[in-house]
Amino acid sequence: MGTNIPVPATTTTTFSATPQEFGIGARLTLAVMSDNYVAVILAALQEADSTGIEVQTGVVSTYLSGPESELLRYISQVIAGASRTGAHVTATVQFSRGCPGEVTCTLPPTGGLFAEVPMLAPTGVPAVAEWALYPLDDGTSSASADHMRDIYAAIESAKASGLLVHSEHFVTRLEGDLALVLQVIAAGWIMAGRTVPHVATHATISLNSPSMNSNAS
């Protein structure tokens, strides 16, 4: 895919671990606004390529664990698959890194885990997302923690991606091809994670919304 997201120079690569050891994963909730939602969701989950990731289905969300590139590919395919039925779909996506374990969270040493920003094939599915990034820096990774600095850097990176980008209360709105929306969300999360050990990001993504062309929120 031809869109390049500018990648800032990294200064630290102080930690290495497998994605699972580092707690790299995602949660995905797919909502399909149709009487036929069960069949649409099951088909979308079954038809997506889950190679390389662990998938655990729960009541509220599906938990996914694995490398960033595989997580992104699977999530993009699941959401695109459900959207291609033409139904109005909302997807809630959470990515997290640096907090492995269930009951307790063993934070890694200072510095983050270097990962490349994956490239995703375009889906042809237009999406609108509201995105929030949370670099949970306790000041261990540098003399001066500044979570807003990392958030602003991610927004600047989004603006250079080719997506439509609007600042809203609490979130940044991203509009464009679903794959590029997911790629930009993951890029902010991955790049903040190069210096901050524990980083989470949330996005609510709307597809085929009947108010998409009439609302200028």
Add this chain to the structure above:
Amino acid sequence: MGTNIPVPATTTTTFSATPQEFGIGARLTLAVMSDNYVAVILAALQEADSTGIEVQTGVVSTYLSGPESELLRYISQVIAGASRTGAHVTATVQFSRGCPGEVTCTLPPTGGLFAEVPMLAPTGVPAVAEWALYPLDDGTSSASADHMRDIYAAIESAKASGLLVHSEHFVTRLEGDLALVLQVIAAGWIMAGRTVPHVATHATISLNSPSMNSNAS
């Protein structure tokens, strides 16, 4: 309502502002898995009591601004109203405080804004939520920022509320009456906000799920 959430002693009350000046608000996305979703969502939004809060409807979510107690009452009524149709509903809720403004975020001085934890009337609607809390402490509010300390305190508080509480990857699962679920989510956010200026919390809430009784994820 009879359930008391233990409230830790607070040490700082260093800042005062209106909810709007302090950026206290929420975003709510309601997904109704029915062909009739537009009518269900519109009725739920119209029938809820929006006294005291600003409501802005967007493509992805509805933005709400106002005091914590009014936000909670409105969100509880909207979700309960949609759920009482019997449809499978998922609600995505984000609460935020301490980051007013759209394009830029002017962080308040050190210390948080004291707010009481509101009590909500039970709805009779059973809910399952996956909840994450993000205290965005840069170390300005104390000598030693420790975001996991605040998260663990919120989880302990949830366990004392009477809800079923389970730790999962990246989230805590809460099960019980929708009103108490929302109250516990808001309590964690409000209590962390007494010492940390900028705090966000996210929850994905599932109601009337067909897999609720068959899945032990």
